[in-house]
Amino acid sequence: MQLSPEQKAAVSSWVAAGDNLSAVQKKLIEHFKLSMTYRDVRFLVDDLNLELKDAAPKVDASDVSKTQPPAPGSTPKEKLNPADHASPDATDPELADDPAALDEAEALPAGLANVKVEVDQKTLIPGAIASGSVTFSDGVTGQWVVDQYGRPGFTKISKEGYRPTPDDGQAFMQELSLQLQQRGF
Numbered sequence: 001m002q003l004s005p006e007q008k009a010a011v012s013s014w015v016a017a018g019d020n021l022s023a024v025q026k027k028l029i030e031h032f033k034l035s036m037t038y039r040d041v042r043f044l045v046d047d048l049n050l051e052l053k054d055a056a057p058k059v060d061a062s063d064v065s066k067t068q069p070p071a072p073g074s075t076p077k078e079k080l081n082p083a084d085h086a087s088p089d090a091t092d093p094e095l096a097d098d099p100a101a102l103d104e105a106e107a108l109p110a111g112l113a114n115v116k117v118e119v120d121q122k123t124l125i126p127g128a129i130a131s132g133s134v135t136f137s138d139g140v141t142g143q144w145v146v147d148q149y150g151r152p153g154f155t156k157i158s159k160e161g162y163r164p165t166p167d168d169g170q171a172f173m174q175e176l177s178l179q180l181q182q183r184g185f
Contacts, residue, residue: 001040007032008048015050115164115171117144119179125155130180136168144176146185152176 003011010031014024025041028034036044045052119132128145135141143156152173164172 001034001036003034003044007034011044012048012050015045015048015052018053020052021045115168115175117172117175117179119183130183130185131155132179134172134176136164136172138165138168140164146176146180 007028011024011028014027019027021038021041024045025036025038028036028041114137116135117132118134119130123129123131123145125131125145127147129148129150130146131144133141133143140162141158142154142162144152144154146152
């Protein structure tokens with residue numbers, strides 16, 4: 001789809017003003033009656049050599065081990081969404097020399113959950129490739145297993161009917177993934 005010079009100028013001004021792709025897409029419909037897919041708007045912005053000011057961080061969602069659990073004893077001041085924060089700038093002098101600092105900067109904000117995961121040295125459960133224990137941020141403990149298909153599950157929980165908070169569940173999966181990767185799984 002070809003845009004007129006006026007339409008291209010409008011898109012450029014919207015992006016310069018800080019609009020994201022979704023906002024540009026809506027404004028194209030409102031101002032010019034142009035219906036474009038989100039992907040087409042992304043291509044348009046790229047074709048016009050525009051740079052989004054607050055682009056979403058590029059995160060490999062398939063590898064949750066790249067995020068680190070928060071420090072023990074930290075408490076959340078407010079609930080944060082990691083997608084609201086841009087990736088750290090590699091030109092930042094504090095982050096440029098330390099790759100570990102980059103990983104920490106990309107992690108979930110500290111204080112979302114405090115979950116401790118331990119992996120058993122030997123797994124004696126038939127059909128399981130790994131097992132261990134977990135202590136959630138509220139003190140509830142449990143025993144977990146990972147079956148031969150890579151599916152995690154719980155075998156025991158200290159509090160009947162317990163369901164971890166979403167933050168605890170995410171922190172458990174991240175820590176479990178990290179622990180298993182360190183052991184070669």
